[in-house]
Amino acid sequence: MSVSTAESPLSGVRVVTLAPNLPGPVAANRLVTLGATVTKVEPPAGDPLAVASPDYYRLLAEGQEVRTLDLKDAAGREALESLLEDADLLITSSRPRALEKLGLAWADLHPRHPRLSQVAVVGHAGTDADRPGHDLTYQAKAGTLSPPMMPVIPVADLAGAERVVGDATALLFHASRSGTGGYREVALAQVVEDAAASVRSGLCGPGTPLGGGLPTYGIYRTADDGWIALAAIEPHFIMRLGEELGVDPMDRDSLEGAFLRRGQDAWEQWAAERDLPLATVRPALRS
Template identity: 55%
Template sequence: MSEVQMSGPLEGVGVVSLAVNLPGPIAASRLAGLGAAVVKVEPPSGDPLGGVAPDWYRELARGQDVVVIDLKDEVGRRRLDALLADADLLLTSSRPSALDRLGLAWTHLTRRFPQLCQVAIVGNAAPDQERPGHDLTYQASSGLLPTPAVPRVLLADVAGAERAVTEGLAALVHRAATGASSYCEVALADVCDDFAEPARHGL
């Protein structure tokens, strides 16, 4: 899946993505397009997107190194540690409790990899990060669905990916200026809320 990486403003920046499905892979694809060296880490079962939309999966993974690592295995965790030691940015889309069980909570990572910034894509903002959701539920809760119909646009997923890229870039700029890494969360529900602002203000 790896291809020759074109140069860009993020040339020399290393990104490790543990994110599967849509928002994370879209964000990783955007970062790779900006020149970052992206390693996409998938579980042995693969990214579910590959089974649902294989063409889109291949498109989003273009220009990245795709590696299969079992994070529940000690050997796999050591392989991930080696990747994180050389990375500048970690992209995740799992619930905080799942990351914590794998030893990948920010409080653990920042001590072991002080150079590493992290963008965590979650469904809902604190304190509801553990609450499951879907693009459809985020749009519905924001009032963006006027009729009882399934929308043709995955607004929360795609817009959330763009916000994850923005937060990741901001974290890298902050680190360059201060020397301190940082952690930020992108809540997909909040992304939809922002798109609903015009309606809430009567526009």
């Protein structure tokens, strides 16, 4: 159930974002849903996302004021400074050396706007923050790719956006208590490394509990050549599944034979009636 803006936790919070492409817009969109007022500042050439995916761009920019400013121009920088005077949070995604040239590094911003907090999205942490990269290269280094397949979802960008929101709300909370803004850096390469810990720890990946090693957590073909996703992990779900299917032992061969008895929609209805975690597999999305 949605809530009104007045009831939203970030109602009254003013955000300025200079971050184009994907992590910044996704984070800004999420902040809007939480009640924040967001001004999206774009360069004269616009946000590259608007060219790559116009529909996604419009979806993510919904509810925001979009301003076009040339920050390489004195008038553009002056207009930005006016926006920052009343802002609580600034989101950036330029490399540190680019921000320094514009006078937008934290060391420059904080004295001018002591109440303002900043979340800086970078590719790599620490001294490597100026090193170029994108979601694909971050995933490559983290070991989450299966060449030559391209990733279906940009994990670094989308998970990084959620980290931006988390760090932003922490900064806003701190500022509300201290009266002083703070700074956080979100390194997208580190976001993927953190996510890949599930693979390094043996939870995900081929043959692991969430990667095919557990028969009751997998994808099965159905009688109509469709597919269902079964996610019975907890003992009570596994026990009920076996009882309802009449399958013993609960191995992959037995489950494959059982699920070939009905079509995928029939299985989903069957599972809903028995409170079991099973869903039909939606065909892969195509743009």
